[in-house]
Amino acid sequence: MIRFENVTMVYDQKSRLGSENARPGLDDVTIEIDRGDFAFLVGASGSGKSTFLRLILREIVATGGSVHVAGQNVARIPSWRVPKLRRGIGVVFQDFRLLPQKNVFENVAFAMQVVGESRSAIRDHVPEVLKLVGLEGKEKRQPDELSGGEQQRVAIARAIANKPQILLADEPTGNLDPATSVGIMNVLDRINQNGTTVIMATHDDGIVNSMRRRVVELSLGKIMRDESAGEYTSMIPVINQDGTRELRQADHSTWQKPSTGNQAFAPFDTEDDMP
Amino acid sequence: MKLGFILGEVGSGLRRNLSMVVSVVLVTFISLTFVGTAALMQMQITQMKGYWYDKVQVAIYLCGEHNEGTNCAEGAVTEGQRGEIESMLGSAAVKPYVENFEYESKEQALTHFREQFENSSMSETVTADQLPESFRVSLVDPEKYQIIKELFSSMDGVDVVVDQRELLEKIFSIINIASFVAIGIAGVMILCAVLLVGTTIRLSAYLRRRETGIMRLVGASKSSLQLPFVLEGVISALIGALLASGVLWAAVRFLIDDKLALDYKDTAFISTGEVFMVAPWLILLGVVLAGVSSLVTLRRYLKV
Known part of the structure; x- marks a missing residue:
């Protein structure tokens, strides 16, 4: 469904030499995500998660390698065909991005109107989608009358209104409390079970650990690990001999004797998001 | 349905950006009135030449x-x-x-x-x-x-x-100068109108960035993203052009037909017929300028 072949994404190529920002957003990434997969994309801020998602959407074009979505090399799609690619991809964000002056029904219908669906198709399909995300009976509510979790459900409904084969979620639970997040994850899981490929970038370790789905960890633009039923982090806390605590990469040789691990990663980078 | 949707977007854009839209209408109206005046004065010269030179x-x-x-x-x-x-x-x-x-x-x-x-x-x-x-x-x-x-x-x-003929040439040269002045003012005003359309579209694109962002993500085509904005500019200019045509018609009807033509019976004057010849060009000019100006602005300020 989605295949990255040696994908490198360098922002601002002109200042590549000598600049500290020269490190690539993605660095020689090769990965394949199959139809119907549910993959978590984890990693510190600036590790390349957003770059990964934006490459799939062709918001940006890779500077090296190729990105294939549904069998097409996205870099080769002429610009006037890009909308067609995007119709096959739903996107959900941390900040919901609902239209404040439209009610729930209109927000979802908007996505269908934009691609030119008929009024009757919209009338039939929107309630179905709202039911799928668990918002029956709230069609007439305005976004500011909804809780965060409900708003995110509307956003998900909008993302899947045009029946995309791929759903990208960029920290969809980032603004939500754990209990609400579980509800959102159930919705995403249900969508995944209907056959939609879901890729979710997240910092929410609790969710990743409990879902036991594929986990792709990015760090500094490289894939650090790719496990089929992974956890949020493979790092474990260790206490150094001088008494300080830090997290260390848990590969199996160091698991028993953490003190011999020689590579340390800060689990939470400073919040310098990629542009 | 699709057309209805786009028109709905245009309507909401016009409403949200009303003060800017009104200013575009007025500036287009004034500038096209000057263009039309210059054109009518030239027609008046032609008319008089044809009448008098014989x-x-x-x-x-x-x-x-x-x-x-x-x-x-x-x-x-x-x-x-x-x-x-x-x-x-x-x-x-x-x-x-x-x-x-x-x-x-x-x-x-x-x-x-x-x-x-x-x-x-x-x-x-x-x-x-x-x-x-x-x-x-x-x-x-x-x-x-x-x-x-x-x-x-x-x-x-x-x-x-x-x-x-020399006496007539003097009159013609006065009318000519007046029409050049009108063209000069029209030029400046048209420049204003074009820039103002650009600014208005830019502001409108900014006010509607949520919608356009979502439209882009769910796969709106380039044309359905841009069309509401272009139409917004074009409709404003169209209203301005229609106002200009109306004012020119009224001026010719009440000042020339009803007054000058009666006072100077032996002089040939232009009539409302000439206004109807000029008006379509004014409308075309307004629409084309607004359309081009909005498209150029969108190229820079609306990601598609």
Whole structure:
């Protein structure tokens, strides 16, 4: 469904030499995500998660390698065909991005109107989608009358209104409390079970650990690990001999004797998001 | 459905950005009014040329008793001199240039003068003796006036040779200057209108960035993203152009048709028919300028 072949994404190529920002957003990434997969994309801020998602959407074009979505090399799609690619991809964000002056029904219908669906198709399909995300009976509510979790459900409904084969979620639970997040994850899981490929970038370790789905960890633009039923982090806390605590990469040789691990990663980078 | 949706977007854009839209309408209205005025003035010149150039003549004024022209030293023109001039006009050298000519006596001159200045008190006090007698010469080619002037100016009994076209040229040059001024103002105003359309579209794109962002993500085509904004600019300009056309029509209808044309019956004036010829071009100009200006702005400020 989605295949990255040696994908490198360098922002601002002109200042590549000598600049500290020269490190690539993605660095020689090769990965394949199959139809119907549910993959978590984890990693510190600036590790390349957003770059990964934006490459799939062709918001940006890779500077090296190729990105294939549904069998097409996205870099080769002429610009006037890009909308067609995007119709096959739903996107959900941390900040919901609902239209404040439209009610729930209109927000979802908007996505269908934009691609030119008929009024009757919209009338039939929107309630179905709202039911799928668990918002029956709230069609007439305005976004500011909804809780965060409900708003995110509307956003998900909008993302899947045009029946995309791929759903990208960029920290969809980032603004939500754990209990609400579980509800959102159930919705995403249900969508995944209907056959939609879901890729979710997240910092929410609790969710990743409990879902036991594929986990792709990015760090500094490289894939650090790719496990089929992974956890949020493979790092474990260790206490150094001088008494300080830090997290260390848990590969199996160091698991028993953490003190011999020689590579340390800060689990939470400073919040310098990629542009 | 799709069209309805786009029109709905246009409507909401116009409502949200109302003050800017009103300013675009007004600036387009003013600028196109100036363009239209200049065009109508040029049409007025053409009209007058067509009307007058057939009628105007070269006038060869003959000496009166008190003239001080170089050829009038001997006082009023004599019968012999008049006959010489007349035969000169009929001679082989002059004939090819002359369409026809006629003699206008003092009495006839007075009649014409009275007709022309009907409403003026002057017509009562002027007497036939104060007016010169003349030959009225129509030329085959009015541009050849210089030849006639050279031939007759030096003849005895001729006071002065006047090309009446020159008088008209003065009027035309005044109208011309006025229309150039109008074009100049129109140019500046059009520049304003174009920039203002750009700014308005930019602001509108900013106000609707949520919608367009979502439209982009769910796969709106480039045209359905841009069209609402372009239509917004074009509709504003269209309203401005229609207002301009309306004002020009009213001006011609009430100022020229109802006033000038009645006061100066022997002058050809443009009428509302000319406005209907100018208006479509004004509308086209407004629409094209607004459309191009919005598209150029969107290229920079709306990601597609």
